[in-house]
Structures are given as structure tokens and as C-alpha cells.
Amino acid sequence: MTQLELLLERIIDRVNVNLRHQKFDVGDYVRRQTPHLHYSKFYAFYGLSADDPVHFHFKNSSLAGSYLLGRVNVLHSALYKSDIRGDELKRKGQHFVCDGKMIPLHDDEVITIKDSFLNKTLVHSNSHDPESPEEFTIRNTVAMPYANIHGSLTEGSFIGSFATVDLSTIHNSVVRYFSYVQTGELVGKCVEPGQIWIKSGDELEFHYSFDKAILDKYISQEAGSCPTGVLMEFVEVRQEDFEEVFASGHMASGAGSASGASVSGYAVIKGDTVIGENVLVSQRAYLDNAWMGKGSNAQENCYIINSRLERNCVTAHGGKIINAHLGDMIFTGFNSFLQGSESSPLKIGDGCVVMPHTIIDLEEPLEIPAGHLVWGYIRNKADLAAHSISFEEFAKVDGEVTMGRMTFRGKGGPFLDSFKKRIKRILSENGAFFDGSEGTGHAQKGKNFTFNIIQPYQDGDPRGMYPTILIQPNNGS
């Protein structure tokens, strides 16, 4: 076996030990993906800036096509076209607030990925675990295409295709395809496909469960198979555009089209696309005939096609918006798929919150009124009525409410408030409110990054692996 094959077997063994009580074998997933992957064909790259602490350590790993930012260790792991975004890592001297306690950081936070296989996975570093404020760990973990690990300490787990683990610490758990968990902690659980599950202590719980027969049309993956369905086809037909962008070996520092805006050199920009002020377009975002209003953003793995977004719209990682017109400050959650067509366009009114992993796939024109919470699966006006609620109505909820496959327990007001607070924070961190001097965020800061290209061995036993690389700040001595 080559070094890469040995590494993959090592990872499979380790994750399977963690998941032994679940009797879950990640080998069928890892081995099935890998013959299709051409690890030695793609370079990886890491960002360097004078403003951020620099630390990279890559050891016995493959990083094919991956993007690494911040302070990152990758040890005995295989990344494939994954984004490891460490631009929100906490710094030494900052404080972590937990239950009103101020926990000081004794060192700059670092992402450590060990004994893990992340395939087209997004890792975003805004971690929330008070137990390890200096290290954001992903260990003994396998993640499938278009999974998101968002600020989540992850150990001994399997994250399925298009699944999201958001701000949660997870141990020894399986989160199957297209499930979204934001539950604070998840230990020894198996989350079935298409579960949208938000839980905050005993006070709040939102749960929606996709009809599996419907979900499988959009995305499905069983052991021993690659993921299939509408979502997978959607991204795969656009893959070539990304390959062109990466082949040109861009090292653009992300100059924007308008004042305060930042468009990654590794994004695809096509058609009659307009980029407004303070807009942030991240690497691996895809814009085709997109009109991006002031302060709006397109995060990693977003697709915005034949659509217009007014001001301050947040499109979370993996959000897809096709033939749609979004008003001001619309939040489109992780991996949501909002697809209108020319004859059946989608219109969304100001301030709406589209829950993560929502599928809107229209068979008739649809307008979602302003100030609504939207979830689930929507094809027409009747579906919308069953899968949305006005903020006004929702604020009155206190107790348990069931609407079709959705159950909510707790107080609606605080649930909405925490969503709105998070959206404001995202906009602020992205620099949407930059006024030319105050309020800088990712859109403005991204310009100071330079990208450094590293390549794997091309042949022999170490083919597809990277040499051991250690990068630390220059301290002038």
C-alpha cells in the first residue's frame, strides 16, 4: 500500500473504534470516495497576513485542493478540497464568555485536525466550546462532501454529505446526510438523514424531519455509494468552472468591484454580476448573473444564480439561490436550496429567516411576505403556509407547537432574537456596516492576505501526500 492508502486505513480504524457502539463502519464511505479522488492533481494553499498569528503544521497528510487560513495543524489526515477557515480564531489575552464567567485565553487558538478524513468539507473556526478555548479540535472524524463543521469540536464522528454541525461539541456520533444539528452537545447519538434540530438547554427546541422519500430525490448517500440527487448534480455540473479558476493559479488578494467589497480570486464570477459596496464573496462561492446589494455576502460553497439580493443579505455556507429576488437582510441558512425558475420565480420579503437546510423548489411563482420564518420543503403556496410563520405570530408562542413535520418547544421571541443577533454579528464580522473608516470586517481585511501554494508528491510511494511543513511567524531573530 502507498503512504496515502495506509493513512486512509489508519483513519478508518480510528473512527470505527469511536463509533463501535453505533456499529457504524466509515470504511465503506472513505474507500468508496477515494478511487474517484486524484489527490496528487490538486495544490493546496494557505493564507498569510501580518495581522494574524501564523502557524501551520502539516504532517503525514494529504491536503489536495484545500484552503487553510489562520493557525492550523493537520496531522495524519486527508483533506480533499476542504476549506479550513481559521479567521475567527480567538487570540491570547481575549476572554471566552461562558455562563457569565470570563475565561481568559492563555494562548492563541489553533485548529487541530488529527486522524481525520474531510472530503469537500467546510470548517469554520468560530468555536464555542468553553472546555478547550485554545484548541479547536477535529479528531478521528470522517466528513462527506459539502458537510459543514461550524465552530464545533468534533471527535470520533461521521458527518454525512450536506450535513451541518453548528456550534456544537460532538463526540462519537453519526450525523447523516442533510441533517443540521445545533444542540450544544451531542454524545453517542445517531441522527438520521434530513433532521433539522436546534436545541438550547431544556428551554428551546426546534425540530423538522424531512420525508425521506422526498429528501432522497435531492440528496442521498448509503454506505458504499457516492452521494446522489439533485443537490449533488447541481454542484457537479458547475465543478468545471472552479477547475478553471484554480488552474490559473490565482493569487489574487481579493480586490473588490466596489468600495469596501472583497471578491476572492478563487470564486467563480460569471454573467452579468454586480458587486456592491462591502460585499464579501468567499473562495468557492459561485455567482452567475447575480446582483449583490450593499453589505450582502456569499460564503463558501454558495451559488447565487440569476438572482438579486438587496442590502445586508447573509447567505450562509452552502446556500443556493436561483431565480430569486431577496429583499433586505434576508438570512439564508446553511445548505439551503432556494430554486425558482424563469416561469416560477421566488420573491422573499425583507428580514425573512430561511432556516438552515430548507428546500424551496418551485412549481409556481411564490412570494414569501416580509418578516417570516421559513423551513422544510416548499414547492407552492400551500407548502409555504404549512412551512412558515410570521415573526409576529411566532413571538407569541410559549410552549409546544406542531406544524406538519415541525415541532417547536419553548418561547418564540427569544428564539427569533437569538437568530437576529447572530445575523447582525455575521454582518458585522463580514464588514457589511463598514463606513469607510469604522466597522472593518472580512470584506475589508481579506485584502491583506497573500496565498501560498503547496503541492503534493507527484509519484512514487508518497504520491498525493505532502511533505512535513511547519510555518511560524518571523520574529526578527
Added chain:
Amino acid sequence: MTQLELLLERIIDRVNVNLRHQKFDVGDYVRRQTPHLHYSKFYAFYGLSADDPVHFHFKNSSLAGSYLLGRVNVLHSALYKSDIRGDELKRKGQHFVCDGKMIPLHDDEVITIKDSFLNKTLVHSNSHDPESPEEFTIRNTVAMPYANIHGSLTEGSFIGSFATVDLSTIHNSVVRYFSYVQTGELVGKCVEPGQIWIKSGDELEFHYSFDKAILDKYISQEAGSCPTGVLMEFVEVRQEDFEEVFASGHMASGAGSASGASVSGYAVIKGDTVIGENVLVSQRAYLDNAWMGKGSNAQENCYIINSRLERNCVTAHGGKIINAHLGDMIFTGFNSFLQGSESSPLKIGDGCVVMPHTIIDLEEPLEIPAGHLVWGYIRNKADLAAHSISFEEFAKVDGEVTMGRMTFRGKGGPFLDSFKKRIKRILSENGAFFDGSEGTGHAQKGKNFTFNIIQPYQDGDPRGMYPTILIQPNNGS
């Protein structure tokens, strides 16, 4: 002072201590160059292959625009667009032959550049010092534009513009512009401008001294000035073509135009250029309307313009050939400038050896007959008669011969033989004799390299410096 300014002052101090007996101040040279240099604007890159031992360690250094290959440490040093070519480093287990003794290498050889400033300098690793077979050291040294340090352990020295130190150990010496030394050892010497000096023990010595008034027209540099003259203008007007090549961020692995050939993605190829079999074109070579016959090469910093080279011609680092037709197996030495014109073309017959640092700048058509040794400064037939000798005549020399500004002492036959042996070795190592299966050299092996781009800090105190980087082989554990 910024980190980079502090570093340069540190280097100046160290070199000046070594050169205190010469009363030579490198500060005037280093400081004069640096305002013109834009360290933060250029990326550096290093080659990676599975066939070669990998080791890079960069610490408190600037590497702007430099190319690094093999096992290389750069510590407390500033490189500017320099080529550090470690592809002929010796390996652990190999033997170094010295006076008939076999000295085994206990480790892979490594290039260590410490406390040094190398500006557009070529370092080639075929080292010849039996006293340090495992480390090729450049320490406390300043080298100026288009200097060559070729297999030469170099400590406490200043190497002027277009000067070459070839296969010699030098300590605490000054080698001024356009001088060539191949003297085995050089300790505490000052070599004035334009001295071509080859010495092998007490048996052989070749010495040519340029008329300084003539030399200064071609190249000159005094303390506190940048180099000037025809040679400097020649390279500077072609600088833009290289900037285009580097701006495109090429990561070509060097596929050739003909079987067994290799053309670096970082070479400039213009006009109606033809690349024959087994041809090697190195990075920073410049070919414009050049016809390269089978097995010929163009090494780093070579310019071949409106010229035809038949088979197995060797153009050493920095050789320039303009409006010329070269027969088979012509050796053009380091930094030689062979300039014909459309009305005064140059023709060189088979097997000729053009000594390093020869200037041929024609005012009439000129043909150099086959089998001649050529040196010095040649503008016409009369100059040629005074600056060349047939191999047949030269082989008869035993004792001392003076021809104009050239003096030779020793036996002509062995001198010629050692030249011919070296040319054969270069051709063989470059892969000129590759037959499709046997005889691979750089032209064939170069294809397995991948290039990795690293960039400096863009702003703040470390601007122009690189982070600390350590790269070692992946060993699968």
C-alpha cells in the same frame, strides 16, 4: 527600523568584520541596491520531487523572487531573485573523491546560506570542498547582480556584479565585477575587476586581465552605485518579459517541445524558437528566435537570441549568444557575451571552447574555426588572432606563454582535457545523451518537480520578510 532593515544591517556588519583587513565596506553596495528592490512584491518558490531528499528551512529571511531546489537552509539572509539550485547535492552513502581518497558522506548534503545578501545571484550546488562534504555553506557573504557561486564554499566574501566563483573555496576575499576565479582556494585576496583566473595547484595557471577602460563600457560598479554598462542594460530591457512569466504564477512542470526535452515554465520563450530532443532550458533562461539542436542547453540567466546552436552545445550560466551560429559541442563559458549583428554575424566551428567571461562584440562578420580556445575581448579578425589558439597548437604548450593580456603556464594538453571532460560531464548530467531509456539527466528528471509558491508579509513591521518555514520529507508516520 523594520525587520528587513535590521536584517540588512546585521548582514553588513558581519561581512565587514570578515573583510576588515581588506578595509572593504559592503554597506555601500547593500544599501544602494535595496531602495530599488521591492521585497514584498515577489513570491519565492521551491521545488518538490519524490526522487530528491526534501529539506527547507527558512528563518528570519527574505526570499523575494528566489527559486530554491534541493535541501536548503536560509537563515538570517536576504535573497533577491536568486536561484539556489541544489539539484547536484551529494547524498548520504555516496563518496567524495579527493586525492584518490574516498570520503563517505554521513548525511545528505545541504546548502546553508547564513547572514548573507545575494542579489540576483546564481548558486549551483556541485560543490568540491572535501573539508565539508555534507554542507555547502555560504556565510557572511554579499553577492551582486548576476554573480555566480558555483559549487564554492563561500565565507566572509564580496562577489561583484557578473563575477563568478567556480569550484573554489573562498574566505574573506573580494572578487570584483566580471572577474572569474577557479583557483581551488582563495583566502584574504582582493581580485580586481575583469580578471579571468584559473589555477590548479602549481602546475596550471591561465590568467587574462581586461583593459579596465574597455571593461567599464560593458560592466562597472563602484561603491555606492548600481552596476552599469552594456551588460546591465542588456538584461534590464528584457526584465519585463520575465515579470510577465512570473506574474502568471506558472506551475508548469517543464514539459518539453521534443522528446526528452525540458523547458522551464519560468523561462522566456519568444519568436520562432525551436527546441530539439534532450534540450534543457532552465528557469530564467531567455530564448528569442533560437534554434536549439539535440542535447544543447540554456542554463539560468542565459540569453539566446536570433541564433542557431547545433548539437550538444553547453551555454553556462549567464552566457549570452546573439546573432550567432554555433556548430556542434560548443562550450560557452559563464557570463560570456557573444554578440554578432545581422550585418556582422558570428559563426563558431565545432568543438570550440569559449572561456568564461569572454566578450565578443562584432564590428565585422567573424568565423571562429573549429577546435579553437577563445578568450578575452574580440571585435574583429585581428582581435580573434590575438585571443585564440587552435587546440593543436595549444596541446604543444609546455611552460609559459603570453599572448597580449593573457598568460598561460603549464601543459596545454591536460588543461584542454580537463575542459573537455567537464563539458562531457555537464552534457551527461543535463541528459543530452538520453536515448529514450538510458542516460537520463536534468532535462528528463525536471519533469517530476512541482513548484510551491511562498509569499512574504505584505505590511507592517515584517513587510518583505517570510515566516519561519520548515519542510521535511513525509515518511508516512
